[in-house]
Structure formats: C-alpha cells, structure tokens
Amino acid sequence: MKIDVKEAAEFLRENNDYLILMHTSPDGDTLGCGTALCGALQRLGKNAKAVCPDEIPHKFDYLFEAFEKQDFEPKTVVCVDVADTKLLGDMKNVGDTAKLCIDHHVSNVEYAERTLLEPESGAACEIIYYVIKELGVPIDKAIANSLYTGMATDTGCFKFSNTTPRTHRIAAEMIELGADFMHINYTMFDMKTQGRIKLEHLALESIRYYANGHIAVIFAPYSMISGIEGIDSDDIGALASMPRQIQGVDVGICIKEKKKDVFKVSIRSTERIDCSKIAQKFGGGGHERASGCSFYAGTIEDIAKKVVEASEKACREAGII
C-alpha cells in the first residue's frame, strides 16, 4: 500500500520498538536516513535502532551520533532507501516483514506493508526530512548532519541531475541547524587515502583511448588491485567514473578484477549513447548513462576488446564516429 508523509508519520507515532534497516554496500543516503529517523524516533520517546547488514566504512562513524544504543526486542521493521529486500543481504528475511518502507527509487518493488515512495526526491533523506517535520521532532545538529550527508552524497554534492531546488533548500536549512557541511563534504568527496592515490595513479597509467578519443578504458587487473595496501571497495568503485570525465569521451569503460577471474565492467556514457544497451549485450544492465556487466572467464584484454567493439558499434550508430 502506498502512503504519504502524513500517514507515515502517523504510523511511526502509533507504533514502537523500531528496527530500521539500511541497505548493503551502505552509502550516505541509506545511512543518513537510518540514523536520522532512528534519532528522531528516540526523541519522540520510542525505542529504535538502525542496522546495516554490511560493515559500515569508518568515514560514516559521525552519523551514529544521531541516536543512542538501546537494548530492546524490536517489533516494527522499517526499511529506508531499500528498493528491494534483495538489497538486505543476510537480513532479507527480516526485511520481508517490513511494516514500512521509505524510499526514492523508482524501481522499488513495494515489498513492505506500507511504502512511502517519492521518486522525484534527489535523496531518500529529503523524504525523511519531511517525515521528521511531520512528527514534530526538532532537528538538532546530529540529525542535520545525517540528512545533509544523504542529500550531498546522493546528488554528488548537488552536481547530478537528481538535484532539485528542494534539495538545495533543505541543505540550506540543515546548515542553519548546524550541519558540519565542510567536514562532511571533505570526508565524502575530497579525502583520499594513500592507497587510493596509488590506485588512481596506476589506473590513469592504464588508460587507453579508442575511436578517436570517444572511448576510454581503464584497466584494473587483479595484479594491480591486490598489490595496493589499504584500499576498499569505495576506492575501487570510484575508478568507474574516471574515464568518462575525460573531455571528448562518450563511452568510459572501467574493467576491475577484484577477485581472480571475476571481472566487473562499469560503463558510463554521455547523453549521446545509451550504455545500458552495451552492458545488455554481455548479460548486464543498468541506466542509460551508467551500466555494468560481469565476466567470469577470459583475459582482461579479451574482455576489453569485446566491450570496446560493442561501444564502437554504438558510437557508429549514434553518428559519433
């Protein structure tokens, strides 16, 4: 059943003993939602905890200042920024009992008893903001930090197409309420580990251009990734956006081999190319401008050859080359 902000707030006021679930491979938005909502429910006098099935990268530690650890038997499961219980890993079964889901993914499969879905929200944290307002809980610095984090990270610091005037206006209010936006933005966008710097250096070294510079490929074989200490999946994931940032590149490809013989290919494109179609040729998929596919055999060179050929074909069909 689809519900609105008012109904979600009503439900949250009427129940208690909340277990708030955040998705696996946690990002700033799911963690921002979970910690902000948990803090708000506790301030209403409710029992609440926010849990993620995966380990949470340390850079997000500050978000957990928004609520206190409480010891109680959870009764009411709420999922935030979780489009499908498949995204709950080991906690899928718990997610399947969800009474409420608050989300902004158009792909939400409406698994929960009640779904508050606003696909036009740049970040799910924007919806949580309105729920907290409706609950009448004053937003303090810690909750403001959580909500700001979700909005800034999901919109690439207000750069991506999902940013709306509303995102900016809520961000303005969060800064007024004490959100430590400088620290948050530095941690989320600018800070890099020594390992990340080394990885980026090797990745840049590996770049090859095709189709007159309209296609660029980064090669990150197992030998490269395994040779660098102190990098995490965030660092490796960030390689995906690098080739597309190069001027003139319409299809940016990154081939990562985190585990031996498991190749993840990320494809990013300009509006001139629908790169989900390229990924689909290899059993993958995704969005028009960001897609991916996997290979479990072959050499990185062979895989690059195949994906580049498919990309060249797409460029030819689009009249780019």
Added chain:
Amino acid sequence: MKIDVKEAAEFLRENNDYLILMHTSPDGDTLGCGTALCGALQRLGKNAKAVCPDEIPHKFDYLFEAFEKQDFEPKTVVCVDVADTKLLGDMKNVGDTAKLCIDHHVSNVEYAERTLLEPESGAACEIIYYVIKELGVPIDKAIANSLYTGMATDTGCFKFSNTTPRTHRIAAEMIELGADFMHINYTMFDMKTQGRIKLEHLALESIRYYANGHIAVIFAPYSMISGIEGIDSDDIGALASMPRQIQGVDVGICIKEKKKDVFKVSIRSTERIDCSKIAQKFGGGGHERASGCSFYAGTIEDIAKKVVEASEKACREAGII
C-alpha cells in the same frame, strides 16, 4: 564610499554606457558577475559590455550568452569581484576610474568611488543577484547560468566554508529559473582533458611523503609540464589541492615550474596548521589554509627540502609530530 544594494541599483539606473571589468586569471565568479550584470543592464535598456584583460578559457563561453555585443563609447566603469585594480593587468588605469565596485573580498582596497562590499557572501554573484533583483530585471536562463556558475565555482560546488544557507537558496532559485546546473557542474568540476589526465598521472607518481605522512609534496618540474600537450594554467593550478586531499596529510605542498627556473610553491593545510606562516618564511603569503611563495633559483629538490623543513617545524610546534 561604501554603499548598499539599493544605492548600487540606483546608481546603475541613473547612469549609462557601462564598461564592466572582470579580474585577470578570470574565474567563474568574476565572469558570472560581469556577464550577469551586463545582461541585466542591457535588459534595462542600457548600453553595457563586460571585459576581462586576460583571455577567457573556452569552458566559460556559455556565460557570454547573457548579453549582446554592443558598439558604444563607454562612460561608466564598474568592477566586479575585483579587490584591487592591480588585479586588472593592462586595464589597471581604466579600473582606477571606476565609479562602482561590487565585491566580496574582505581585502578590497576601496579604490572605486562607490564600493558595494559584502564579505559574508560566498560568491560575489550573490551580491549581483540582489542588485539585479533591486533593479527589477527578471532573471532569465542565461543570467541564471551566470549567477549559478559564480556561486558554484567560488564555493567548490557548495563544499567550502564560504557556502551559506543563502548560497543554497539562491542556487535553488537559479535552478528553477532554468540554470543548466548539470552541464555547468560537469564542465567546471568533472571534465578533464587528456592532457590534464596525463598531468595528474605524473603528479601522482611524483608524490613524496614526509613527517610520517603528515606532509606530502607533489613535484611538477618544467620537464614534466612542458612535455604534456594541451594543458593550461587551470590544469596546472588544480595540482595544488591534490596533496592535501590525502588522508592524514596536514601540509600539502605542490612545486610547479611552469617557466624554467620560476618555481611556484602552493601550500595547503588543515586547520591544525597556519600555512601562511610557512609561505611567509620564503617571502610569500596567503590565507591560513591556502598560501604560496615563489623561488627564482635553485633546484626543485633544494626548494622542496627548504619548504618541507619549515613545514616539519610547523608540525612540531603544533604537536602533530
């Protein structure tokens, strides 16, 4: 004489034939101010042109859609985002006749007959926004693009400490008025030339760490810079922020030799170190967290040794090492 927004608008309504000057080494804020104000004055029926003494990088071309080229004899000089006429290069003399200056630099020397100064503005474009509102000129897409560009670039896409709730709220309005924020942000922050990619790769290769990782140095000697085709001063300038982004680094140093034997040293620091004091030891200066100095002799290794020693001393005094 210091004036307010109302008085500035009054002055602009009463006069005509405007020459709007933007500072040398033009950035998004001075260009955003100049083009937006020029467009607004033309929409009021005035003659106006916006001029920069330096060549303007092509990535800013779209800003010049905000006004039409007009042929007239300028009578009224207005400087925007120009703290001192020294920043007008060949046009210093023209700047010295300025009737009005609109700026946000606390260091403004008040050279103009009238100065509208708001140091609390994240970008000078925020002040121009209020002046245009006061003039009663409706903000169209082109002017919105100019104002958005100034705000986004001067605040590092809403990341830096100079961002205020007001910056976000004006940005929200500019998006509503049609600002093409996605394209602007991609062009200003994400797009890199192949030359820039090569430069970053070599710069990352050159990184050396000192003081247990609290100091990092990037070396960009003449042999490196001159060997890369198609890079501009923007690309080289961007190296300055790289070493400080590394986790654990309190002093990030970048030594650039754009011309043979002319070494520009950029120093960036965390809040634990006042790096203007390090630069001052070598005849330079700047802000607490961003400073610089120059050397006109010696080898890049010698210069690095001196600046690293001074930085180590600062780290010791701050109790970091």
